[in-house]
Amino acid sequence: MDPSRQSANPDLHKQWAQVQALLRAEVGELTFNTWLAPLQLVGIESDRVVFTVATRFLRDWVDAHHADRIRSLWRRFNPAIGGVTVLVQPVAQIGERPAQDAPPPPPAAAEEPAADSEIGAPLDPRCTFDNFVVGKPNELAFAAAKRVAELETPPFNPLFLYGGVGLGKTHLMHAIAWEIRRASPERKVVYLSAEKFMYQFIKALRFRDTMSFKELFRSADVLMVDDVQFIGGKESTQEEFFHTFNTLIDRGRQIVISADRSPAELAGLEERIRSRLGWGLVADIHPTTYELRLGILQAKAERLGGAEVPQAVLEFLARRITANVRELEGALNRVVAQSTLVGSQITLEMAHDVLADLLRAYERRVTIEEIQRRVAEHYQIKITDMQSARRARSVARPRQVAMYLAKQLTPRSLPEIGRKFGGRDHTTVMHAVRKIEELRATDPQLNDAVELLRRLLKG
Ligand code: ADP
Numbered sequence: 001m002d003p004s005r006q007s008a009n010p011d012l013h014k015q016w017a018q019v020q021a022l023l024r025a026e027v028g029e030l031t032f033n034t035w036l037a038p039l040q041l042v043g044i045e046s047d048r049v050v051f052t053v054a055t056r057f058l059r060d061w062v063d064a065h066h067a068d069r070i071r072s073l074w075r076r077f078n079p080a081i082g083g084v085t086v087l088v089q090p091v092a093q094i095g096e097r098p099a100q101d102a103p104p105p106p107p108a109a110a111e112e113p114a115a116d117s118e119i120g121a122p123l124d125p126r127c128t129f130d131n132f133v134v135g136k137p138n139e140l141a142f143a144a145a146k147r148v149a150e151l152e153t154p155p156f157n158p159l160f161l162y163g164g165v166g167l168g169k170t171h172l173m174h175a176i177a178w179e180i181r182r183a184s185p186e187r188k189v190v191y192l193s194a195e196k197f198m199y200q201f202i203k204a205l206r207f208r209d210t211m212s213f214k215e216l217f218r219s220a221d222v223l224m225v226d227d228v229q230f231i232g233g234k235e236s237t238q239e240e241f242f243h244t245f246n247t248l249i250d251r252g253r254q255i256v257i258s259a260d261r262s263p264a265e266l267a268g269l270e271e272r273i274r275s276r277l278g279w280g281l282v283a284d285i286h287p288t289t290y291e292l293r294l295g296i297l298q299a300k301a302e303r304l305g306g307a308e309v310p311q312a313v314l315e316f317l318a319r320r321i322t323a324n325v326r327e328l329e330g331a332l333n334r335v336v337a338q339s340t341l342v343g344s345q346i347t348l349e350m351a352h353d354v355l356a357d358l359l360r361a362y363e364r365r366v367t368i369e370e371i372q373r374r375v376a377e378h379y380q381i382k383i384t385d386m387q388s389a390r391r392a393r394s395v396a397r398p399r400q401v402a403m404y405l406a407k408q409l410t411p412r413s414l415p416e417i418g419r420k421f422g423g424r425d426h427t428t429v430m431h432a433v434r435k436i437e438e439l440r441a442t443d444p445q446l447n448d449a450v451e452l453l454r455r456l457l458k459g
């Protein structure tokens with residue numbers, strides 16, 4: 001070995017510290033910690049700076065993405081530097097075991113590919129296909145989930161489930177996992193949240209163990225990642241997610257993804273990743289209808305057993321608790337718990353009392369219908385023009401105002417809003433929102449009208 005490749009070179013270490021500071025500022029904390037912090041400076045060999053890392057994966061990554069930059073930054077401090085060499089040296093040989101300040105070692109189960117549920121997250125035993133009540137708003141998602149669970153060859157890849165909170169995305173993913181476990185226990189199903197995926201990935205990096213991380217995921221027959229909206233923005237994890245995703249799809253394994261919005265609306269996600277997510281089947285779970293809510297309540301009330309819930313109470317709940325299924329379940333549980341605890345009958349009046357706070361909150365919630373009605377009144381146009389295809393300025397502008405207010409005042413997503421305005425596309429809604437924002441800054445009269453409507457609606 002060249003004697004100069006000894007690391008006792010204080011200048012070199014000082015230069016590396018300076019380069020590191022610049023790199024950190026350029027790439028951000030997360031990328032730096034993920035990819036660059038693991039580099040161990042070894043020394044200089046002829047004109048090249050030599051580093052070691054613990055895995056081939058890290059080496060390849062640094063070579064492909066950061067080596068050039070390191071070299072050119074380094075030349076600012078030492079123009080004699082001709083390049084960067086990254087070598088793989090397993091942890092033990094560097095003499096640096098996982099440090100004391102590292103997190104506690106991963107649970108043994110996480111290293112054991114056989115224990116599927118340990119890699120991912122535990123499954124809720126109540127979330128099965130049998131317990132899923134099907135109605136218009138979720139029939140496509142339900143049918144798609146069933147197909148995926150029944151067929152060994154992916155019928156569409158990925159299956160992308162999206163919809164607002166509490167509408168059954170997680171339930172369907174768990175149901176897929178349960179069904180596959182029941183029918184073909186030899187198939188490996190991995191279910192986990194996007195957050196957990198990120199956490200596991202970053203942990204693997206800290207332990208210099210990305211190879212087994214990749215193997216864990218890449219050996220899955222079915223990989224389900226829940227709530228991928230949380231992956232947005234975290235670049236290195238996005239990359240890894242995308243690699244895993246591509247590898248699995250290329251190998252004919254099934255991928256199921258969920259998010260609270262469509263692939264097109266996933267902010268902070270690279271374009272190629274976004275578009276790839278939409279290649280399979282995108283199944284949208286719509287907000288619940290009265291019929292579906294009533295059906296769900298009836299099914300749940302039956303399974304709760306014990307307390308008898310009168311039909312009138314179920315209908316009352318289905319009419320009033322409209323936000324999502326989770327809230328609906330919560331309301332039913334509260335009513336039943338009250339009755340069990342104090343041994344009272346369930347009546348309409350009692351349900352009113354028990355849910356007083358929730359019902360009051362509902363009264364203050366603004367609906368899209370209400371916004372349309374107020375805006376139409378204000379501009380003296382017909383309410384049906386909110387849905388119509390008419391493009392005359394006299395109706396198009398109020399319609400845009402209403403879309404804007406719907407975005408501001410309700411938790412509805414752009415596609416949901418679009419649907420309420422005669423089935424318009426989410427990009428139309430986005431355009432309306434931007435347009436009104438622009439006009440509010442330049443057109444005082446319109447700004448006043450929007451402000452007035454906003455106050456009226458917020459009550
Ligand atoms: P999301 O993941 O979309 O936020 P979840 O799947 O967690 O929603 O659903 C919230 C709750 O509502 C869960 O307890 C789930 O079992 C229940 N739920 C949702 N949709 C249905 C349905 N169609 N039938 C029965 N239960 C449902």
Ligand code: MG
Pocket residue numbers: 169170171226227
């Ligand atoms: Mg969920």
